[in-house]
Amino acid sequence: MRVNSKKRIAFKSGFTLIELIVTIAILGIVLTMAYSMGDFGSTSFNNGSAKSDIQSNIRIASDYITKELRYSSDAVVLAEFPTTPYPNTNYIYVGNDGILKQYYNTDITNISGNTSNNMITTLQFQIKNSKTVEFNIQETYRKQTFQLGSSTLLLNIGDHTLVNGTGAVIAYTTEPIITNINAKPVQAISITAPLNSISINGGMLQLTSNLTPTDASIKAVTWSVDDGTLSTIDTNGLLKTITGIQGKNIKVTATAQDGSGVSGTYTVTTTGLSINRVTSFTIVSNYDCIFNGVGTLQMRVSGVNPVDAADPTVTWSIDQPSSIAIIDQNTGLLTAKTTNSNIIVVVTAKTRDGSNVTKTKDITINPKLTSIYITGGSTITRKSGLKLSCYANPGGNLATPSIGVSQLKWSVTGSNSANIGNDGLLKIGNVWGITLTVKAIATLNDGTNITVNQNINVQK
Incomplete structure (x- = not known):
């Protein structure tokens, strides 16, 4: 049988040029899609891994900070890391490289590693409670923010109270944990x-x-x-x-x-019943000052509104360290500790009922006395006595020598039958219709004398 030569040639010719181009184009599209899917998967994996690292870093840093502060004996919040750090003081802060760091006695160590060059780390500390430090760690990665807030109670702080403040650095002192065989556990x-x-x-x-x-x-x-x-x-x-x-x-x-x-x-x-909470009150005390020698000043609240508030009690605190003064958080008894003069203590009272009403009052420790005045009366009858007292402004009765007055001297003129004792007791004989002049001279501890005169009319 004879085969047609033209058909045999067409069978052996293979792909045409157009068919080859189409095949290559399809293959290119397939390869491009495969590469894009692989790149997307790789990017997603890397982003997920970076986020996981950041969250892990935040948790590790939070646990470390809590552990460090828990057994501290004191803590102060600072705006920035000091140029000259105090010796034997720890600092936790974010360095210029964006890494959380701890400084102690010239040694700097990293608390957590930097997971990405694109990461921004911020750290914020806040003291709102006399014994508690709150902090917030925040890290931003590719416009996504991860943060963790926590607080820790300082167990070794004793009677000391922390000073309220907010800042990016915490400075604290740490005491070793001592196992005491005489320790008293809670029963x-x-x-x-x-x-x-x-x-x-x-x-x-x-x-x-x-x-x-x-x-x-x-x-x-x-x-x-x-x-x-x-x-x-x-x-x-x-x-x-x-x-x-x-x-x-x-x-x-x-x-x-x-x-x-x-x-x-x-x-x-x-x-569903509403509970009456405190809306307002004022802080009162007998004086606006307190002396180291006298020791204490009772702070009180007055004018609590509404009068039928379910819980009218407050918690007391001050803005000074225990070396200056202390206050009983329940009773409001303020005690001066320093011998320095003219120290202002801001006393704060905050309601306990959750209304968060807060009032403050300034108390001066060891104020510089500026004047004195006599009380007890301005008239006396013949053949009688009149008890006079001398007070400082500001201050208390000068009969208490420890308020900054080393000596108080009384004298009287106007009649030979009049005399006054060291206790301020004025006596007059059988005369009347005259005016006596009583003088009190207070000698301060620094040698300064302050004098006051008062006229006393003698009546029949």
Whole structure:
């Protein structure tokens, strides 16, 4: 059989040029799509890995800062890392390279590593409570922000109180943890509150922990609630409701932080009734000053509104370290500790009922006396006596020599039958219709004399 030669040639010719171009184009599209998918997957993996690193860094840094501050004996918030750091003082801050750092006695170590050149790290510390430091770590990566806030109670602070402030650097001193065989662990905890109910939708109630023994070595407790969907409680025992469900029981627990495992509970019931909270009050005291020698000045609150407030009590604090003065946070008894003159102490009173009403009053420690005045009267009858007293301005009775006056001398002129003793007791004989002039001279500790005269009329 004879085969047609033209058909045989067409069969052997293969792909045409157009077919080849189309094939190459399709292959290019397929390869491009495969590369794009691979690149997207790689980018997503790298971004996810970077985010995971950042979140891990934040958690590690937060745990480290909490551990460092927990056993500190003092802490101060600073705006920036000092040019000349204090010896034996720790500092935590963000360096110029964006890495969290710790400084101690000329040694600088990194708390966490820098996960990316595109990362921005910020650190903020805040002291709002006399013994608690709050902090917030924030890292921004490719316009996404990750942050973690926390707070820690300083367990070794004792009677010292922290100074309120906000800044990017914390300076603190650390004392070694000492195992004391004479330490007193907490044996029991009871919880008290002005009420056993709390209003719904943002109602607040201040709870107080009472430890047995009262002189336990570590008095700090950790607060918690059994159902976080109903309420929250902060580190100071302030309970706040979240939802509007009435008739629900909230179980509050206070657990000792000394490792004893002792805890106490208190049950609060949610109610729709509103609770009267403090809207205003004033701080009062007998004087606007206090002397180191006298020692104490009782601070009080007055004019609490409304008068039927459920909890009219306040918590007291001051803005000075314990070397200057201390104040009992419950009773408001202020005690001066320094012998320096003209030190201003800002006394703060804050309500406990959750209304957060705060008032302040300035008290001068060891003020420089500027004048004195005599009290007791301006008239005396013949053959009688009149008890006079001399007061400082500002200050108290000059009969108390420890308020900055080393000596108080009395004298009287106007009649030979008149005399006055060192105690200010003026006596007059059988004369009348005359005017006596009583003089008091106060000699200050620095040698300065302050004099005051007062006329006393003698009547029949």
